[in-house]
Amino acid sequence: MRTVTVTGQGSTRVAPDSAVVRVAAVQRATGVAEAFAAVSASVARIGEIARTHTESRHIASQGINVWTWHDNQGEARGFEARHGLAIGCPDLTAAGALLAELTAQIGDALQLDGVSLEVSDPVAAQGRAREAAYVDARERAEHLAALSDATLGVVQQIVEGGGAQPMESGGFARAAAMDLAKIEPGETQIGAGVTVTFELL
Known part of the structure; x- marks a missing residue:
């Protein structure tokens, strides 16, 4: 045959009708413990805000790092801590509201890594x-x-x-x-x- x-x-x-907002809290300090404590406080606040726009199960850590940071001359000046989060939002309105509140409440400690759109x-x-x-x-x-x-x-x-x-x-x-x-x-x-x-x- x-x-x-x-x-x-x-x-x-x-x-798309839903979104994943990827953000991070970044803090600098002279010591490791201080940098980590500061970034942890920012992450806790991000979590509080996020839970007003989505469910806790849609909030996930994406990476926690601490490293030495240097000035423009290459001199070590302390430590920088970073804690990334992926926050799933049920719709685009919630994602937009989340972004607006995070930028207003977290300030310069917030980094926006991106927003990806998804079909639920x-x-x-x-x-x-x-x-x-x-x-x-x-x-x-x-x-x-x-x-x-x-x-x-x-x-x-x-x-x-x-x-x-x-x-x-x-x-x-x-x-x-x-x-x-x-x-x-x-x-x-x-x-x-x-x-x-x-x-x-």
């Missing part, structure tokens, strides 16, 4: 992308069959995957310089790939 195997790819676009329930979009990938695979197979003076028979095998990423990032949140509370969702591309083997008649 002759067969043809092709890989189809499909995608669909959807607006991508199942429906993944299904549409998978359907598009199958249609693409069939069209490719029909073309190849026609080139070999054949027609397609029944499907022999379908394997999900084959090069397409399950989800392609739609980029990062875009916040106006004078309005940190506003986050524009844009669109995220959900992709799928299927590898299909058809009988050739």
Whole structure:
């Protein structure tokens, strides 16, 4: 039995509806203990603020570091402590409100590492992308069959995957310089790939 195997790819676009805000508290002091204590106090305050915008289970530490910091001449001047956090927000409004409050309350001890936008329930979009990938695979197979003076028979095998990423990032949140509370969702591309083997008649 002759067969043809092709890989189809499909995608669909959807607006993100949730966000992960990545921030860090950074503090300097002459001693390790002082730097660590100062950054811990800032992190505690960040946690308090974050819990007014999201659930505790969506707040996670991303790294705790202490190192020697130097001035512009390379002289050791003390220690710098850093504690990173990833804060998952249920919607973009909560993420914007969180950013606005953090910048107002934490001040210069706060570092904003980025805001990534996510689709909270991508199942429906993944299904549409998978359907598009199958249609693409069939069209490719029909073309190849026609080139070999054949027609397609029944499907022999379908394997999900084959090069397409399950989800392609739609980029990062875009916040106006004078309005940190506003986050524009844009669109995220959900992709799928299927590898299909058809009988050739």
